[in-house]
Amino acid sequence: METISEILKSVDSQVVSFEEYLDNYAGKVGDLVNSYIPRGTHPDMNKYLYDPLLTYSQNGGKRHRPLICFTACLAVGGNVDLAMSAAAAMEHFHTAALIHDDIADEATLRRGEPCLHLTQGTGLAINMGDLALALVNGTVMNDSTLDDATKIRVVTELINMTRRTVEGQALDIGWARDERYDITPEDYLVMAIHKTAHYSGAVPLAIGAIIGGGTECEIQALRDYGLDTGLAFQIQDDLLNLIGAEESANKDFRSDITEGKRTFMVVHALQNLQDDQRARLIEVLSAKERDPKVLAEAVELMEDSGSIEYARNFAENLTSAAKERLKETISPSQARDMLESMADWFVRRLM
Template sequence: MAPTNLQLQLQTLIAEGLNELDIPKEPASLYEPYRYSLDIGGKRIRPLLTLLACGLCNGKIKDALPAALAVEILHNFTLVHDDIMDSADTRRGKASVFKKWDQNIAILSGDVMFADAFTHLEYYGLKSDFSKSEYLNVHQTFTQATVTVCEGQALDMDFVEREQVSHQEYLKMIQGKTAALLAGALKLGAIAAHATSTQQEALFNFGMEMGVAFQIQDDLLDATADPEKFGKKVGGDIFEGKKTYLTILALERANESDSSFIQQVLDSTQPSQTDVDKVLDIMHSLNVIDDIAEEVNQHYNSALHELDDFNDSEYKHELKNLLIFLQNRDH
């Protein structure tokens, strides 16, 4: 999807805000990795959502920028620490902080990013336009999003060691790991616009539904997408033995024989193409693929419905187009 003029304007504001961050130079081992993690890019979707939400609620975009920067810094902090937990050598095509420096430096730089993210929220306590209750709301929303992301990550790690995971538990995990910060970013934009509690809740729900839909859709595309577009072969998650929404639901629905076979393939260090294809066939026979595709659409449609009561504007149009683009993506 080609960026619109509005999107380019908001992304420019975000980029300028990040470039103007007053990140100290010393100690270099602490702050160089901080700046590096921001400079290696990313889609900046979370801060963009904060600014779009503010505009949707007729707020001043400049009032949402501190929250947008806080959200982006927090997101990058989680990536720095995720790479440590995953022993990941790369991030966005470049060496991860963990790889470029070392584990101790990555931990400490992540910690200072986390702390610095909160300093940007001070704007709402210092500016007379914002009430004490709004300032408190900003902090509570940001803190709760952080806690929920950590809970989601913890569940994801727990699931690796557990033999059985229910699809309800998996949904709770992605609500935390993927959706919570999207939802929090949108709500922060609404608060920055002095929006009503109803508008704040609608935008929070919009983010939750969008985040859940996106993650389930990612799992689905692994089994259905064109491998040349998706970047990996069909059934890649099965080859890697990952617990996904598809494999979890298939295990819940399968008879004892099929369930045992699916688990055997997932546990195998080098499953054959034939075995992976058979797992995919089982998923189709159990209507797992079709039902999950329908569930993805339900989540996207629920997100779209949350925008119904907002006045028409370029911001609403932007959010709707983003949803439609995500819903129709094939990789």
Template sequence: METINDIIALTEQSPTSFEEYLSCYASKIGDILNAYIPSGSHPDMDRYLYDSLKRYSENGGKRHRPLICFAACRAVGGNMELATSAAAAIEHFHTAALIHDDIADEAELRRGEPCLHLTEGIGLAINMGDLALSLVNGTVINDPLLSDAVKVRVVSELIEMTRRTIEGQALDIGWARDGRYDITPEDYLVMATHKTAHYSGAVPLAIGAIVGGGTEQQIEALRSYGLDTGLAFQIQDDLLNLIGSEESTKKDFRSDITEGKRTLMVVHALQNSPKRERLIEILSSKEKDPAVLAEAVDIMVESGSIEYARTYAENLTSIAKNRLVDLVEPSDSLKLLISMADWFVNRLK
């Protein structure tokens, strides 16, 4: 099996932007990460579990979480091969989160394909998500390249990441279940930080720095940067669902309205729009009519909520970039991570 260092060595020129970095390495990195998914001891284990999970993971998106883990490792002068098991662990956690999230949300599409619970059934989909979760800590524990002390620290990070993500998911699902329309922007930020920012930014960067032998200052600087940019990523993802184009249609366009999601734009509009009651009516009805979904977006535009969310995400990344530059030595990998922040908030432009 190729290693991350083999793949980097085969590239004649280092990527100059985060988007190019993803484009160059996402597919090859996916092959390395998916190699950590085992096979069963009975053919039907593969049929009903392992093969389906592998196919799902092969349709893996941009792989930004493992790739920023590798970049952080390199930014502190570490050997990126040491970050492979941790990168795989984070990606398999992401897979589990998506499978379970789609079931909870009764979603229909994921990355342009029918959701796993629709193709395989809810029971098997839950089981596959559980399998992906089981790979998270075991992947790191079984890594012969890492010292026991590093394994314990990385696994502790992964355990805390899992708890925080589940806490955020509880808020997201609970608010929708209970018809909560008293949610404030501050409440949303707590939910999104827990549900997304830790595992999509802070922990991949911190773990990359840990296995790369970074100083405590470097580890915490990268963690803080990932927390801010990971939150901006979630806000932008929510924006894409409402007003994006090609990328959004692959994610069940405007499904956040159908599912009654309390996004930053929604909670801001609920506080500021004169059409609050109409927006609540739409959010409560599991509406799928494109015209009605467009009406909800118009309400958010008119109340300034779309621009509010976009500006909030841009300010987060601007401050985070300046702070990181002051704390981490300049390098090509640092430039990639700075470019990451711009990519996170410019996907609509």
């Protein structure tokens, strides 16, 4: 199989935007990630575990987490081939998070396909998510190209990332379960930073910089950049669930309303709607509603409160400020340009 440096060798001459970067390399990076999924010692282990997990991972989306890990490594002048196992580990974590998240949310679609717990059964799906989690640290520890000190530091990052993500997920699920409608935008930001920003931005960038031999200042700058842009990524994800094109959403459209999620737009709307409108939005969020007309009514309430525009502007301002800070620490390069383009894609992507 090609090394990542071989895969990325044309990035500086042919790929300009982050979207092009993903379009050109997601497939090959996906193959790389999947090469770290082992085989069982019994045929039925493959039937009930490894094969379905591999099939699920092959429908892996944009692969932005491993790709930004590689970009951060390049941005500090590192050897990108050394980041291969860590990048795969983060994508395995993403796989586990999606499998378990879909079970918790009783979701039906993931990237346009039936969720794993529907095709394989809940028990086997949970087990596959557990396996993907087990692959995270093991993939790094089994990498003979990394020295022991780097392995320990990378695994420590992954352990802390896992805890923070689980903490954020606990808030997200717990608020919905307990029908909490006193959540503030500030509460939401704590949840989203923990649930998404660390593993979708901060940790992939920090690990790439660590493996690349970056200075502590560079590592921290890239981590901070990932936190800000990762938060913007989650806000945009919430927006797309509400106002994206249904036919291109590749998962349950407006399912966040059905699940009663306390998204940025919801918590802002609940603070700004008139009493009767607020009561109606709470009624819809509490009803596990699936009627498209009622879901559209909830979106209209959020639009009337200015919450959708507020969220969009918040994400845009967050990434604009983050890009300016990045320039103060990371030297100019093709890789830095790509990271700046990443921020724009995070808040302007359509699906």
